[in-house]
Each structure stands twice: as structure tokens, then as C-alpha cells.
Amino acid sequence: MKKFIQSLPKVELHLHIEGSLEPELMFELAKRNKIAIPFNSHEEVRAAYNFHNLQSFLDIYYQGANVLIHEQDFFDLTWAYLLRCKADHVMHTEIFFDPQTHTARGIAFDTVVKGIDRALTRGHEELAISSKLIMCFLRHLDEESAFITLNQALAHKDKIIAVGLDSSEIGNPVQKFERVFKKAIDHGFKSVAHAGEEGPASNIRDALELLKVDRVDHGVRCTEDPALLAQLIAQKIPLTVCPLSNTKLKVYKNMTEHNIVELLRHGVCVTINSDDPAYFGGYMTDNFIAVADAHPLSKAELAQFTVNAIHASFISEQEKQPLLQRTLDYLEQN
Ligand code: HPA
Numbered sequence: 001m002k003k004f005i006q007s008l009p010k011v012e013l014h015l016h017i018e019g020s021l022e023p024e025l026m027f028e029l030a031k032r033n034k035i036a037i038p039f040n041s042h043e044e045v046r047a048a049y050n051f052h053n054l055q056s057f058l059d060i061y062y063q064g065a066n067v068l069i070h071e072q073d074f075f076d077l078t079w080a081y082l083l084r085c086k087a088d089h090v091m092h093t094e095i096f097f098d099p100q101t102h103t104a105r106g107i108a109f110d111t112v113v114k115g116i117d118r119a120l121t122r123g124h125e126e127l128a129i130s131s132k133l134i135m136c137f138l139r140h141l142d143e144e145s146a147f148i149t150l151n152q153a154l155a156h157k158d159k160i161i162a163v164g165l166d167s168s169e170i171g172n173p174v175q176k177f178e179r180v181f182k183k184a185i186d187h188g189f190k191s192v193a194h195a196g197e198e199g200p201a202s203n204i205r206d207a208l209e210l211l212k213v214d215r216v217d218h219g220v221r222c223t224e225d226p227a228l229l230a231q232l233i234a235q236k237i238p239l240t241v242c243p244l245s246n247t248k249l250k251v252y253k254n255m256t257e258h259n260i261v262e263l264l265r266h267g268v269c270v271t272i273n274s275d276d277p278a279y280f281g282g283y284m285t286d287n288f289i290a291v292a293d294a295h296p297l298s299k300a301e302l303a304q305f306t307v308n309a310i311h312a313s314f315i316s317e318q319e320k321q322p323l324l325q326r327t328l329d330y331l332e333q334n
């Protein structure tokens with residue numbers, strides 16, 4: 001089964017590029033950019049990755065991003081992630097970036113986008129991995145900062161497919177972002193939001209009703225509200241679930257308690273993703289294996305996660321066809 005999972009074609013829809021910064025690259029960039037970091041070795045960094053909730057992770061994650069300064073740094077970060085995608089048979093990926101984490105440090109929006117985009121373009125040409133870029137607003141910051149960020153994004157509309165919402169869910173309701181999401185949608189951006197990760201099912205309802213999102217990031221707490229669960233199924237609203245993230249951040253005590261397989265069997269358009277793989281102990285294949293180890297799954301069920309992700313992706317129906325074909329061929333031949 002591990003062999004089947006390793007080579008299974010995959011699609012990733014929930015990946016924070018800053019969360020793919022491995023300790024080795026963090027050290028290399030800190031040295032290159034002469035940035036002091038509060039660790040003496042890779043081992044010390046990994047030892048610090050012991051989280052008890054979302055906020056304890058976010059504090060370390062924002063600190064790690066301080067080593068990213070130049071366009072080349074964003075290129076190197078993204079390229080390293082794409083090589084992991086290649087190894088894990090990821091055909092298509094839709095990645096998040098957090099512009100405010102960088103603009104707040106005086107790094108130009110353009111520098112960030114250009115570095116990431118150059119790597120994604122090369123990934124398409126040299127690794128045959130297609131991709132889309134999603135810009136997240138930080139929900140602990142205010143509406144004005146989100147509007148400034150959206151205005152900066154307008155010059156890069158050709159490179160950014162959607163807006164998203166991440167950072168601390170508790171204490172930062174979506175109401176603050178209703179107007180900025182409306183403006184983004186009016187400009188043609190698609191939209192997603194983190195909801196129902198640590199916060200209650202009502203946050204998922206709010207993201208759907210107030211922000212009008214196309215899909216929900218995490219969303220695992222939907223099972224606490226049967227009417228909402230029925231709505232997600234009926235309206236085919238995708239959830240981008242991140243199993244290793246959820247156990248690392250104590251949303252679930254262990255993988256056996258995770259509801260992802262229950263969601264799949266209920267007919268929710270649920271997908272498997274890696275979130276912040278450098279911090280949570282694994283990329284796409286690792287996440288699939290962690291789920292399959294805790295919950296016996298058939299090969300068809302494992303492939304269904306990819307089929308769901310293809311349907312949930314922001315590529316055209318025409319672009320989806322070869323990905324679906326490759327997945328179904330793989331299932332038939334293995
Ligand atoms: N939740 C909220 N914000 C985040 C996450 C997450 O899982 N990862 C990076 N920023």
C-alpha cells in the first residue's frame with residue numbers, strides 16, 4: 001500500500017509556501033542574508049517544532065520567514081518545494097503565500113511574487129508540475145492592511161488566482177474581511193478561507209455566507225453541525241484537510257480520531273494536503289500514509305482524494321481531464 005500511495009498521482013490545494021521552509025534552507029538563507037536566528041543547529045530548530053496549538057506554531061512560523069529577503073530566496077524556497085512535489089508525484093499544486101508577513105518587514109510585494117512565480121514557471125517547464133498562486137490575508141491584522149495588500153495584488157492579477165484567509169482563527173472572525181473579499185471577487189479573484197480548524201462549525205458557515213468562498217481550508221469541525229455537513233455534500237463544497245497539521249497542532253489527539261475518512265465516506269469533497277510540511281513532519285505522501293496507517297482504505301478510496309482535489313482545483317474543466325485520466329489509469333493499472 002505504501003508503494004501504491006508513493007506513486008499515486010496527487011494534487012495539492014493547501015500549502016503555505018513559507019511553511020515549506022526546511023531548517024537546512026533556513027540556516028543557509030540566514031547565513032547568506034546575515035540574519036540572526038535563535039538556533040545553533042538544524043537539530044535545535046526541529047526540537048523547537050513542538051506545538052500545543054495553532055498560535056504556538058504561528059509564532060515560530062513567522063519568525064522563520066524572517067530569513068526570506070531577496071527574490072532569489074523566494075525562488076529557492078519554492079523550487080525546493082517543487083522538487084518535493086516531483087518526488088511525491090504531485091501533478092498540480094495551488095500554493096498560498098502571506099504577503100503581509102514580508103511587506104511588514106520592508107520586503108516589496110513584487111519581490112515576493114516574482115521569486116515564487118519564477119520557480120512555478122520553471123516547475124511547469126522542467127518538472128511538468130502545473131500550479132496556481134493564492135494570496136492570503138492575515139486575519140490577525142486589520143481590514144485596512146488587507147485592502148492595501150489587495151491593491152498591491154491587482155498589478156499581478158495574471159499570476160494570482162485567488163485570495164485566502166489564514167493565521168489565528170480564534171478571536172478573529174471573518175466579518176472583518178467581508179468587504180475586502182467582496183472587492184477581490186469583483187476583480188475576478190476566486191476565494192478560499194481557513195475555517196473550522198480550531199474554531200467552531202459556525203466559522204465555516206460564516207466563511208461560506210459572508211466571504212462567499214469557493215472552498216474551505218481545513219473545515220474539519222463541520223461534523224459538529226449536521227445541517228452544515230449536509231450542505232457541504234449537496235453543494236459539493238470542497239474541504240482542504242491537512243491530517244499531519246491537525247495532529248501536530250492538537251486539533252485531534254491522534255490520527256485514529258481524525259474524521260477525514262468519515263468525511264470521505266459521507267461523500268464530502270474532501271482532499272489531503274500538507275499545510276506547512278517543514279513544520280508538521282511531512283509532505284503529500286507522508287500525509288496520505290499517515291491517514292492510511294490509522295484508517296484502512298481501499299486503493300479506490302485513496303485515489304478518490306486525488307479525484308476530489310482535481311474537481312476542487314482552480315484549473316479549467318479542460319485542464320482537469322488529463323489529470324483525471326492519469327489518476328484513473330494509475331488506479332486501473334495498480
Ligand atoms: N492555519 C492558520 N494559519 C496558518 C496555517 C494554518 O494551518 N498555516 C500557516 N498559516
Ligand code: ZN
Nearest residue numbers: 016166217275
Ligand atoms: Zn493552512
